[in-house]
Amino acid sequence: MDRANTKIAVVGTGVIGAGWAVHFLAQGFEVVATDPAPGAEARLREWVDDYWPAVEALGLAEGASKDQLSFTTDVAQAVRDAAFIQESGPERLEVKHALIATIESAAKADVLIASSSSGLSVSEIQAGARHPERIVLGHPFNPPHLIPLVEVGGGKLTSAESVTKAIAFYVSTGKKAIRINKEVKGHIANRLQVALWQEAISLVQKGVASVEDIDTAISYGPGLRWALLGPFINLHASGGAGGITHLLQHLGASQREWARDLGQYPETDDYIEQIARGVDDELKGRDFAAMLRERDELLVQLIATKASKVQIP
Numbered sequence: 001m002d003r004a005n006t007k008i009a010v011v012g013t014g015v016i017g018a019g020w021a022v023h024f025l026a027q028g029f030e031v032v033a034t035d036p037a038p039g040a041e042a043r044l045r046e047w048v049d050d051y052w053p054a055v056e057a058l059g060l061a062e063g064a065s066k067d068q069l070s071f072t073t074d075v076a077q078a079v080r081d082a083a084f085i086q087e088s089g090p091e092r093l094e095v096k097h098a099l100i101a102t103i104e105s106a107a108k109a110d111v112l113i114a115s116s117s118s119g120l121s122v123s124e125i126q127a128g129a130r131h132p133e134r135i136v137l138g139h140p141f142n143p144p145h146l147i148p149l150v151e152v153g154g155g156k157l158t159s160a161e162s163v164t165k166a167i168a169f170y171v172s173t174g175k176k177a178i179r180i181n182k183e184v185k186g187h188i189a190n191r192l193q194v195a196l197w198q199e200a201i202s203l204v205q206k207g208v209a210s211v212e213d214i215d216t217a218i219s220y221g222p223g224l225r226w227a228l229l230g231p232f233i234n235l236h237a238s239g240g241a242g243g244i245t246h247l248l249q250h251l252g253a254s255q256r257e258w259a260r261d262l263g264q265y266p267e268t269d270d271y272i273e274q275i276a277r278g279v280d281d282e283l284k285g286r287d288f289a290a291m292l293r294e295r296d297e298l299l300v301q302l303i304a305t306k307a308s309k310v311q312i313p
Contacts, residue, residue, distance in 0.1 A: 003028035004063045009082035009107075011075060011099060013040050016116050017088035018047040019144030021069065024086075026052075026145065027173045028061035030068045034078035041071040051145050057300045058146070075099065076106035084169060086138060088116040096125045104130045112166055114138030114152075118190060121183045122155030132157035136166045137180065139187055146299050151187045153180030194265070201271055202263020204278060211278025227302060228312055 008024045010017050013035040021044065024031045033044055048066055072078050079085050085107060089099045096115065103113060113135045115125050126132035136154050141147040150170050154163045163179065170177040180187055186194065200214050209217070225234050232244065239247030248255075283291075306312050 009079045009085045012088035013044040022051045022145035026055035028063045032078045075102045079107040085113045133159040148176040150175045198265045212282040
């Protein structure tokens with residue numbers, strides 16, 4: 001594939017869409033982006049400039065250039081002749097439906113349309129589409145130009161071939177793609193995050209620990225292992241010679257007891273002020289923008305290191 005002459009359309013250029021644009025540019029593709037918001041182009045180009053050093057550090061594909069980016073406010077013009085379409089519009093079903101209708105009015109009938117949606121299902125998004133079989137989920141994680149994971153799945157009317165093609169395409173661009181076999185609210189990784197957030201919020205509300213100490217517990221504890229191996233492999237490693245079978249048999253009773261004691265996600269928004277106050281206390285005296293830059297630098301180092309170790313998935 002001649003990437004320099006292969007056009008990827010990025011529909012919607014908020015934080016997620018901008019990250020996708022940078023990712024595809026860094027992989028050597030021509031990218032045409034579209035967004036109707038006032039000042040969208042200037043904001044996108046500023047983000048591309050800001051993000052470029054990080055993708056340079058990860059390694060650019062042959063021919064990769066910021067000059068391969070073009071912008072239009074016309075969605076139909078953006079998707080015309082595109083080889084792949086990444087939709088990252090607002091998380092509102094009526095907006096998604098309008099975007100899909102406009103995309104299908106101009107795009108080739110066999111081109112995949114991947115939605116970055118973090119909450120809406122593909123079945124909801126593809127309702128009423130002319131060619132629903134080519135609409136898939138392509139849900140990234142922020143920042144998309146650095147985090148390799150992308151969740152891929154289909155809706156009730158998506159063809160299995162389209163999901164397979166989407167996975168193959170993302171993998172070819174350096175992404176770590178996982179297949180969602182059955183639609184669930186929030187997909188996979190967000191559900192795992194919510195499970196953790198639920199208990200983290202509960203622990204703060206109960207006065208067990210501060211916001212800062214809970215952040216420290218994850219970032220200097222299991223989060224370090226989770227960044228290298230997933231939860232199941234880590235459990236297997238903790239089980240000694242008996243592996244995960246021994247560990248689950250040994251800890252099963254305790255884990256069931258802990259699980260019964262876990263908190264529930266708050267039913268009202270009363271908790272938000274307490275959590276926000278804890279975050280403010282944690283950030284007091286720190287430069288948050290500098291912290292995010294350092295995070296990205298460390299992410300680049302970690303991703304590059306993992307990629308160089310063939311035994312670490």
